[in-house]
Amino acid sequence: MPSLQASHTLAELADRFGLELIGEGAHAVSTVGTLREAGPEAVTFLANRGYRDQLGQTQAGAVIVRADDAPDCPVNALVARDPYLAFARVAGAFDRRPVPSPGIDPLASVHPQSTIGDGVAICAGAVVGNEAQIGRGTVIGPGCVVAPGVVIGDACRLVANVTLCDGVRLGTRVLVHPGAVIGADGFGIARGPDGWEKVPQLGGVVLGDDCEVGANSCIDRGAIGDTVLEEDVRLDNHVQIGHNCHVGAHTAMAAFTGISGSTRIGRNCLFAGRSGAHGHITIADGVTVSAMTMVSKDIDEPGTVWSGGIPARPLREWQRSLVQLQRLGKTRGKRRKPNSSKGNNNE
């Protein structure tokens, strides 16, 4: 599995990825590194302006830079309009991480009535249920559970210990990280005379092509119809998508994002860490939600940015803010009384 060290010349990389090379085309690189730590054998990049100070000292074999940073690059430069995107592609040339080989491990449990495509790997400890369908070249990693009737497209990968419940359908090239759970029951309970009664969750989950689901994230099955993620939706770890949500293509959600049930989210939205949305609302395309921010009602205007998080303050200072904030809550009541109209004493 760890294979031979792949090595590429800068000329080769420039050519393959459409970059302008300023420097020595014959220089060979075999890995990637950070601006600060990369040596001559590594390619690095400068995208985040916060790291610009480190450019002058870098000892990398080459730096992927924007044209306007190139003059300040002390080593070979690979010029790109979008250095981060270019880096993503270049890094792929050095990806030698192990991938399970095709075949079914003797310690996997694969139901005889399942349909397994060519070149599929099913690893030890994996369980594939009755009438499940697994597309060509897909990897079912160790410890993964694929429930009866699940449909998985071609070239997908369930890394390890993933659970897909019945009624889940994945497109092609879907990548699911360890511990993720797709298709568990939505949180549907109704008050009965003797306590809660469960609302059967009879829908499924549909993920479009190229979706990625982070470690320990959950996408609940629909209560009635399906929960849907359109193509190329990207979820980080610890994300929660409630039953019957519909998430538009290319939307990305960072860790701990939580979307309550039946909410409809547009295409190309961005949810920062620990953000979320209430249930039964609609959010337009291209909306950005800041970290720690909870959307509580429809957002109709596309491309808008919404926020509600509070950055940390020194404890004492924040405690005083809180006192004032709570007084604001009490003040209003006072103002309704007649005698509150005079004066001020603003708390």
Added chain:
Amino acid sequence: MPSLQASHTLAELADRFGLELIGEGAHAVSTVGTLREAGPEAVTFLANRGYRDQLGQTQAGAVIVRADDAPDCPVNALVARDPYLAFARVAGAFDRRPVPSPGIDPLASVHPQSTIGDGVAICAGAVVGNEAQIGRGTVIGPGCVVAPGVVIGDACRLVANVTLCDGVRLGTRVLVHPGAVIGADGFGIARGPDGWEKVPQLGGVVLGDDCEVGANSCIDRGAIGDTVLEEDVRLDNHVQIGHNCHVGAHTAMAAFTGISGSTRIGRNCLFAGRSGAHGHITIADGVTVSAMTMVSKDIDEPGTVWSGGIPARPLREWQRSLVQLQRLGKTRGKRRKPNSSKGNNNE
């Protein structure tokens, strides 16, 4: 596993679930749907007033409605006092989701000193430890781990990849969704001379009858005595219950709720998404905690509603609120000076 399509007449459903039928009793339905998408073969319901607009256009086979909505129902109506509860029950009649058959899979590991009740299913990849006891009709799904000495009641289901650590005891009909972890160590560490020292977590976890634990949720074992969930507690996904908490019957917690250690929560409480409570406090019966709200001290009055979350605002507007909020934190200091006594009231 997908069995024959079950079909029921409306008369049959009305009779079985005590509903008043307005319309054609012989009409047969075989599934459920949403108001908007249900066709003549499906039953739907109207509970959330937000969807009332869709009633007039529905093409469902029948709609479960409150009496006062019935006149506006363009198709067959099944009248219920609580349409959501009635729907929960009716939907159960159409639940054809696959359930593992009784028996022990050859790729399950079941300790010879465990006690397995009649009709139990233990699926591939499951591991049942020494002296574990599993009640009648319980399903231990694929990849589940039942540690030595765990006691599970009758008719429970661990869906898949669930972990029950030693010292866990479940009542009857407990449903645990994939990835949930019950009985992991609580977070107990003490500062020693050379760093942290672990506080052994020697208690267990007890779940009453009819509890439901969502996907990837965690309920920690007690440090000394047990962590306890009384009967019919319902947890959504990604919930965290700290060591030695005690949660009263019928309390429900939505996704990302977190309860710190040794907190005592009453019966019939509701915790909305991403809410929580500090440790070592007590919360009365019937308390509701809003989304993104952190309870930091005892709540003594039953039935009260508590809140602290901030709904998203347009970015610029929120930034201005934040600036003012931070000024409030600094203001207080100033006000202690003599000349701050004259004031004004621009809030």
Added chain:
Amino acid sequence: MPSLQASHTLAELADRFGLELIGEGAHAVSTVGTLREAGPEAVTFLANRGYRDQLGQTQAGAVIVRADDAPDCPVNALVARDPYLAFARVAGAFDRRPVPSPGIDPLASVHPQSTIGDGVAICAGAVVGNEAQIGRGTVIGPGCVVAPGVVIGDACRLVANVTLCDGVRLGTRVLVHPGAVIGADGFGIARGPDGWEKVPQLGGVVLGDDCEVGANSCIDRGAIGDTVLEEDVRLDNHVQIGHNCHVGAHTAMAAFTGISGSTRIGRNCLFAGRSGAHGHITIADGVTVSAMTMVSKDIDEPGTVWSGGIPARPLREWQRSLVQLQRLGKTRGKRRKPNSSKGNNNE
């Protein structure tokens, strides 16, 4: 597995753990309990002043107390400078929780090219990949996945259903609770012309000695270099550590803490529940971050305390605070108008 009840006299415990005994040295105890519930066979402790009221009524066999509480202790007292730390050690003497015995279970999958130390236990359903190395006395619990090339030190324990991806290296005595995922891909995506393109995550994860990782927590692999936790870092459940973070020794993080990528956190920091930090920032040693608080920029001063969480308020009161808070956001705009210059300046 549940073994004989270990029993110790108070004299023995006092001697072994360096405590002063006030009372009957021959009294034997065999377990631990809470102040309120412990009987004569149990040791308890008083550390949190909030429980001081319960001291007078305790019926414990002995209470571990500070010297100034000893006079009020109605039963045997074991006097310690730090009762919680002393309790942690004493409790260890009563820890009889089952631990898997050394050996490889026939239902474990262990690659022939892996290196397994003496006294290792590999339980049923565990999968150990090619060229993985497992140190002496380590326990790989049921359902755990150890990817190819992973290196695990001596005396570690993966409790159950843990996933270690390729490129992970653990020191000695590392304890990982169920469902935790170490080494999953960081959230690296770049906008391409046709949607997101994945940024390969080529770094690994390094955990120092004595780290503890809570249930369902995630530590992402580095994008380029490694994600690093120095020794004795303690993570509770549902924690998220982004790619390329560096966490200093002895730092502890409570449940739902989330650290975005490339952030550098000092030694001896404390993160309370649901706190977190933005990416690409630096936090000094000994910093404390309160519950529900998000650090958004560098904290340079060691030992400081930061806060931003809002304690729950009665719903009505909080709604009024919110209205005022939103007005503050709108007010500022008004002030930019000429006529806003007169007025006042009370903040």
